Amino acid sequence: MNFPIRVLFSWLLLFACLRTTAATPVHIWEMQELTFTAVNTYKNPYTDVTVWIELTGPGFKKRIYGFWDGGNTFRVRLVATTAGDWTWKSGSTPNDPGLSGKTSSFTAVEWSQKEKLDNPLRRGFLRTSPNNHALNFADGTPYLAIGDTWFSMGANRFKWYDDEVKRPIGPKAGFKDYVRYRKAQGYNWVSMIAAYPNWKTDDSSYILVVADSVKTTLRSAWEEFGTNSAKNMDNEGGRPFLFPGKVPGYENYFPDMERLNPEYFKYIDRKVAYLNANGIIPFMEATRRDASLLWFKYYRWPDSYSRFLQYFYSRYQAYNTVLSPVHLDIIDKTVSPGDFVTSIKDVEKRFGPLPFENLLSANANPSTLENWGEDSWVTLHQTGNQREHNNYWYLTEIYNLKNPKPALNGEPYYSGYKDNRGKDGVNYTRGADGGTEHDNEIVRSGIYGSFLSGGLAGHVYGAEGIWGGDIEPAAPIHMWDAFKWRSAAEMQYLKTFAFSIGRRYQELVPLADLVSPNKTHDILSYEGWAYCARTPDKNIFMVYFEKGCPKSEIRGCKLNSVYSAQWFNPRNGSWINVGDGQLVSGKTGIIKLPPLPSETDWGLKLIYKGERDIHIAYQEYGFVRDSLSTRIFRRLLTLPVAGSILALVIVAWLIRRRRNSKAA
Numbered sequence: 001m002n003f004p005i006r007v008l009f010s011w012l013l014l015f016a017c018l019r020t021t022a023a024t025p026v027h028i029w030e031m032q033e034l035t036f037t038a039v040n041t042y043k044n045p046y047t048d049v050t051v052w053i054e055l056t057g058p059g060f061k062k063r064i065y066g067f068w069d070g071g072n073t074f075r076v077r078l079v080a081t082t083a084g085d086w087t088w089k090s091g092s093t094p095n096d097p098g099l100s101g102k103t104s105s106f107t108a109v110e111w112s113q114k115e116k117l118d119n120p121l122r123r124g125f126l127r128t129s130p131n132n133h134a135l136n137f138a139d140g141t142p143y144l145a146i147g148d149t150w151f152s153m154g155a156n157r158f159k160w161y162d163d164e165v166k167r168p169i170g171p172k173a174g175f176k177d178y179v180r181y182r183k184a185q186g187y188n189w190v191s192m193i194a195a196y197p198n199w200k201t202d203d204s205s206y207i208l209v210v211a212d213s214v215k216t217t218l219r220s221a222w223e224e225f226g227t228n229s230a231k232n233m234d235n236e237g238g239r240p241f242l243f244p245g246k247v248p249g250y251e252n253y254f255p256d257m258e259r260l261n262p263e264y265f266k267y268i269d270r271k272v273a274y275l276n277a278n279g280i281i282p283f284m285e286a287t288r289r290d291a292s293l294l295w296f297k298y299y300r301w302p303d304s305y306s307r308f309l310q311y312f313y314s315r316y317q318a319y320n321t322v323l324s325p326v327h328l329d330i331i332d333k334t335v336s337p338g339d340f341v342t343s344i345k346d347v348e349k350r351f352g353p354l355p356f357e358n359l360l361s362a363n364a365n366p367s368t369l370e371n372w373g374e375d376s377w378v379t380l381h382q383t384g385n386q387r388e389h390n391n392y393w394y395l396t397e398i399y400n401l402k403n404p405k406p407a408l409n410g411e412p413y414y415s416g417y418k419d420n421r422g423k424d425g426v427n428y429t430r431g432a433d434g435g436t437e438h439d440n441e442i443v444r445s446g447i448y449g450s451f452l453s454g455g456l457a458g459h460v461y462g463a464e465g466i467w468g469g470d471i472e473p474a475a476p477i478h479m480w481d482a483f484k485w486r487s488a489a490e491m492q493y494l495k496t497f498a499f500s501i502g503r504r505y506q507e508l509v510p511l512a513d514l515v516s517p518n519k520t521h522d523i524l525s526y527e528g529w530a531y532c533a534r535t536p537d538k539n540i541f542m543v544y545f546e547k548g549c550p551k552s553e554i555r556g557c558k559l560n561s562v563y564s565a566q567w568f569n570p571r572n573g574s575w576i577n578v579g580d581g582q583l584v585s586g587k588t589g590i591i592k593l594p595p596l597p598s599e600t601d602w603g604l605k606l607i608y609k610g611e612r613d614i615h616i617a618y619q620e621y622g623f624v625r626d627s628l629s630t631r632i633f634r635r636l637l638t639l640p641v642a643g644s645i646l647a648l649v650i651v652a653w654l655i656r657r658r659r660n661s662k663a664a
Contacts, residue, residue, distance in 0.1 A: 025107045028080045029124045029138070031273070031318045032106075036090065038072040039098035046260045047307065050093045051076065055355075057086035057108070062355040064088075067314040070262040074099060077318035079356055080108030081124070081138070119279045120188070121320045126281065126359050128379070132404045134456040134506035135359075135380075142503045145408055145458025146491055147189030147283070148182055151327075152469030154194055154268040155233040157479070170480050171471075175271055181483060183278050186492030190275060191283045191363065191410065191460055193327050194268060194312060195240035196221070196233040197255050198291045206230040207424050210250060216297060217333040218247070218254055220290040223421045226474030237263030246298050257299050257308070265315060276320050283410075283460075285324035285363060286312045289334035292326070296335050302343035309347050317354050322380060324362045328371060329385050329411070337364075337371040344377050363410045367394040374401050380457060384411030388430065389445055389546070390523035392453040392531070396510045399454030408457040412446035413526070415439055415487040416464035416477060430524060434464055434477065435485045441547050443487040444570050444601055445526040447494050448544035452531035454510040461491045493573035497603055500568075500575070501540055508533035508542060514556045515543060543604035544570075545596060553592050557585035560612050567596075568603030575605075582609065584618045594621040 026032055034053065042048045051066040051074045059082060066076035080086050086106050092099035111122040124138025135143045150158065158175040161167075167177050182190075198219040206221040206229055221230035233239075242259040244251035275282050286309055295305060309325050316323060325344050328337065354360070360378060364371045365385035368378045383394040398407040416434020419426035432439035447459050463485060464470075465477035482488075498505040510533045512518050520528035527548040534541050538558050545552070557563065563585070565578035578594065583606065585591045596602045612618060 025109045026080060027111055027122070028083055028108050029111075029122055029320070030079060031276075032078050032080070033318075034066075034076045034078070034088075034090075036066070036074045036076070036099045036102065038074060038096050040094075040096050041072075044258065045072075045074075046311070047258055048094075049074070049096070049099075051090065051099050052092070053078070053088040053090045055086065055088045058082045058084040060086075063352065064355050065310065065314045065351055067311050068260075068262060069266070072098070077315070079125075079318050080106075081356065083108050083110045119277070121276055121279055121281065125320055125356060126322060126380075127357070128359075128406050129506050131506065133399060133406055133454070135406050135458070142499075142506060143188070143458075144456075144495055144498055144505075145189040145281075145460065146187050146495055147191060147408075147410075147458060147460035148187055148488070148491075149191045149411070149414070149460060149462035149467045150178075150469070151191065151193045151467055152231070152233060153190065153192035153271060153282075154235060155196075155469065156235050157233075157469035157471050158271070160236070160267065160270065169483050171478070173480055176274065178483065179274060179278055179280065182488075183280065185489055186495060188279055189281050189283060189458065189460065191285075193285045193288055194265075194316075195287045196231075196291075197239065197241045197257065197287065198253070198294070199230045199233045200239065200253075201227055201229045201232040202253065204229060204253065206421075208253065210247065210294070217290055217293050218250060220333040222468045223424075225470065225472040225476070227472075231468065235264060235267040237261065237265070237267045240264045247294055254294050257295055257304055260308070260311065269315070272316060272319050272321070281320050281322060283322045283324065283361065284312075284316055285327040288327045289329065292335040292339070293333065296339065301335075301339070302346045305340075305343040306346040306350070309343060310351050313347070313351075313354060317356055317358050322359045322361055323354070324360065325377075326362055328362055328364045330365050331371070341372065341377070348377070361410075366391060367398065367407075369398050369401070370394070374403060379405060381405050381407035382410035383407065383450075383455075384409060387411075387413040387417070387428075387446070388524045389449055389526055389529050392446075392449045392455075395450055395454035396512075399456075399510055406457040408455045408459055409446060409450035410460045411462060412450060412459070413442050414462040414464055414467055415443050415485055416482065417462075418464060418476075420476065430526075434482055434487070439485075440487045440490060440571070441601055442526040444490065445529075445546050447491065448497070448570060448601075448603060449529070449531050449546070451494060451498065452508070452510060452533045452542060452544055453512070454533075456506060456508060459491070459494055461488055463488060490571060493570055496573040497542070497568055497570070500605060501542070501607070504535060504540060505542070507535045508540070509536060511556070514541070514554055515545075516553050516555060517550060518552075520548075539608040541604070541606040543606075545602050545604070547599070547601045549596065551593060551595050553590050554606065555588075555590045557589045557591055557606070558608060559585060559589050560587055561585045561589075562609045562612050562618070563591065563606040564609055566605050568605060569597075570601060570603055578604070579619050579621075582618070584612050584620060592621045 045068040053064050053076050055064050069075050090102040116122045123141050161174040167173050199221045201224045206223045208218040209215040224231045241255035243255050245254045245256045247254045359380040361380040367383040368381045381398045417428050417431045463482040465479045465482035512531050514532040515530040518530040527546050530545045532543045565583040566575045583591045
């Protein structure tokens with residue numbers, strides 16, 4: 001096809017597309033896609049061409065960048081953030097007649113209330129709450145993340161079927177089946193990693209280093225069980241980058257990071273769209289940290305990594321997503337957090353902030369705050385990878401910042417967590433077998449302990465077998481079995497707990513010391529600790545007791561006051577009255593609690609009712625006192641001399657009794 005005909009064809013195709021777009025009103029917060037066909041030919045369109053539109057609408061005027069999608073095809077994805085009339089004009093560098101100078105307009109309309117009830121994501125992208133501690137949709141409706149961990153979602157491990165046949169959760173289950181299953185359990189968030197460019201099942205170990213002087217990490221992967229090699233993270237489109245690569249001697253192990261494969265990402269697109277259509281927000285991380293060292297060493301940094309980040313953002317920013325520049329699960333076998341910042345800032349300098357203001361976060365160890373500081377690029381903080389209850393404090397640290405941001409625990413204890421991969425695995429021993437009540441208790445510690453420690457953005461569940469997408473015959477736990485564990489079904493009750501006080505859960509202040517006692521000496525555990533959060537007006541207390549907590553008291557209440565009181569059962573989301581349904585504080589603002597309903601974990605809710613009436617005899621729970629003889633005995637034992645004398649008397653009496661018994 002000669003040049004003039006190609007230009008004419010491109011114009012006609014675009015005109016037909018624009019007529020359709022202009023004629024049909026679109027909904028706000030619904031991804032729209034514009035397709036452009038380049039007239040010129042480029043050696044590497046991924047690195048050589050930049051395309052964009054100038055988008056203008058009510059209260060909105062920004063440049064929206066697009067991405068190369070294979071061949072001569074470029075796309076720009078956008079959303080209208082408010083109802084009204086919108087216009088756009090395209091541009092490109094270098095100037096290409098198929099990409100630049102195109103214009104069109106469209107009208108955006110609101111969703112109906114019924115449509116919003118059908119899919120809450122129609123309320124808009126996530127925003128921080130006014131107090132910067134929780135999350136709302138763009139229309140102000142509260143959003144509490146109830147999340148699951150599907151790191152390998154983009155790979156074939158989560159099979160895609162074009163049909164809508166419902167398959168049972170088992171070896172033949174597909175991506176849609178898992179989405180339907182979790183949606184029915186109340187999930188609205190899924191964590192995934194978009195690209196594992198350096199992972200594949202081959203003739204080398206899943207832990208692979210280059211034979212240079214510093215033994216640079218090529219990959220630090222998860223094991224493809226039964227092979228001792230890396231997990232295969234391909235999908236129907238292949239792998240995210242093409243081979244051969246540029247690392248001398250390892251051209252078939254580490255790809256060319258300058259030659260991206262759009263076909264791979266097309267198969268992720270449909271999964272992201274399906275999640276959004278079902279009311280689920282994907283938390284998408286661009287790639288995992290173990291690809292960074294050779295990327296840094298053999299390609300221009302930050303330019304090469306920045307290019308990929310901008311591609312990733314442009315491709316997914318018009319979906320309802322939370323985005324991340326890196327999965328930084330451990331600070332090992334990776335470039336430094338500061339090196340990633342260099343690239344993150346480079347993207348913002350060259351392309352500006354994300355135009356639709358998607359929140360930016362990362363799965364970071366032990367927290368995004370510890371790695372990048374208070375006033376960084378992060379707009380949604382996360383903690384994770386440090387699992388035991390002593391680490392929930394990282395959420396409290398974030399909460400108490402001068403300039404706080406919402407936070408959640410993005411990688412707590414995984415249900416059934418072991419990660420038994422020999423010397424290269426974690427071989428975790430502080431957990432329990434998945435599917436057991438002990439394991440469920442540990443998971444609940446993470447859920448409620450994190451929430452009441454300041455994780456008001458929600459919580460992300462994870463399970464052995466699912467986080468790694470384990471489908472291999474030799475895998476110790478298959479993901480379809482782990483999906484059915486009770487611990488996952490219990491996640492939905494966090495929403496029951498939080499929303500029992502309406503949107504006021506967003507006002508809760510983490511104050512664990514309002515429960516006394518609240519800690520044991522065992523910091524690497526999930527038992528014996530208690531957590532409390534209170535509204536600033538002292539009207540609402542939300543409390544959680546791990547298994548093994550003793551009888552306690554709540555302090556910091558309003559003086560001489562009556563509170564409605566209910567126990568919360570995190571196993572089934574039910575509430576039962578504490579005694580007659582109310583507790584009273586004394587003249588020092590302390591409420592004595594009765595024993596927990598059973599010897600396992602429980603929640604508690606206190607809501608202020610008013611001042612106590614001096615004419616009413618309220619039921620009160622003091623600490624049970626020992627008998628007089630027992631108190632005297634214990635007192636004597638605290639006195640060194642008296643205790644020694646008493647001990648000798650008891651021993652002498654026992655000896656005499658034994659002799660008399662023998663004589664008889």
